[in-house]
Amino acid sequence: MNSKIKKSSSFKDYFTSRAGITTAELLIGALISLLLIAATLHFYSNQHNQWLAQGEISNMQQNLRVSATELTSQLREAGANLPVGMSAIIARNTNPDTITLRYADFGCAVEVGDHTQNSQAVPIHVKRQSDLSCFVVGQRAYIFRPSDGTGQWFSITNVADNQGNGWKEISHGTTNLNTDPLPGDRVLILTEYKYYLDFSDNSHPKLMRSSNGLAGAEVAEDVEDLQFVYTLSNGTSTSTPTASDSIKVVNLYLRAKTAKKDVEYVQNSGFRKRALSADIFLRNL
Helix, strand or coil: CHHHHHHHHHHHHHHHCCCCCCHHHHHHHHHHHHHHHHHHHHHHHHHHHHHHHHHHHHHHHHHHHHHHHHHHHHHHHCCCCCCCCCCCEEEECCCCCEEEEEEEEEEEEEEECCCCCCCCCCCEEECCCCCCCCCCCCCEEEEEECCCCEEEEEECCEEEEECCCCEEEEECCCCCCCCCCCCCCEEEEEEEEEEEEECCCCCCCEEEEEECCCCEEEEEECEEEEEEEEEECCCCEECCCCCCCCEEEEEEEEEEECCCCCCCCCHHHHCCEEEEEEEEECCCC
């Protein structure tokens, strides 16, 4: 009996004799927890920033690739099917540079006839044998004067076959021409792209493309530099080729930047930048 009481008393004493958690132990535990939480947050913050930075870098590289692909493909088309005397490339060394590229649809060019003598020639008279099948109402066309290399865009408002007077007609009712068309001028369906940088939003400059004399449209954003150097057939290089120069290779330089700052990147005020350079060999000049 006594033995059982003693055993029971010892069992009870084992639990009742344990001391509680001290304040120091609570503080140490809280400190360890805070350190673990801080380490976890720091790790998460670093990973999150790296993820954001990689996303920005990917977007920047995509803008470079889109810009380079666009310019390269159009440069390789430049000069195709143009009439004699028309410049395939118009260069402006404006830092960043501007370039205008031209090429034409095969067979979509007609010659102004002798009957075009009246002021502003509404409509333009072209030779009787002209094929007007690729001239469509609402389309943009270009009238070019080979004698001086000048020209002008207009919208086609009508195409007609004037059998009684022996000519065909292309009307430009919504456009006043700068000069009267003359016999020997050419009317053609032309592709003309002008590329330039738009800094209207300095934080996010854009590569723009103006098509056939109309307002520009965005090609890629956050492109901050565009440069061209032209290698001529005689082996020399220039940034300002003339209409008479024979261009064989165009060196393209592009530089883009991230849209947002990287808080952990100390250079360039926090903006990461990438550049791309390529030599484009022209096939139509």
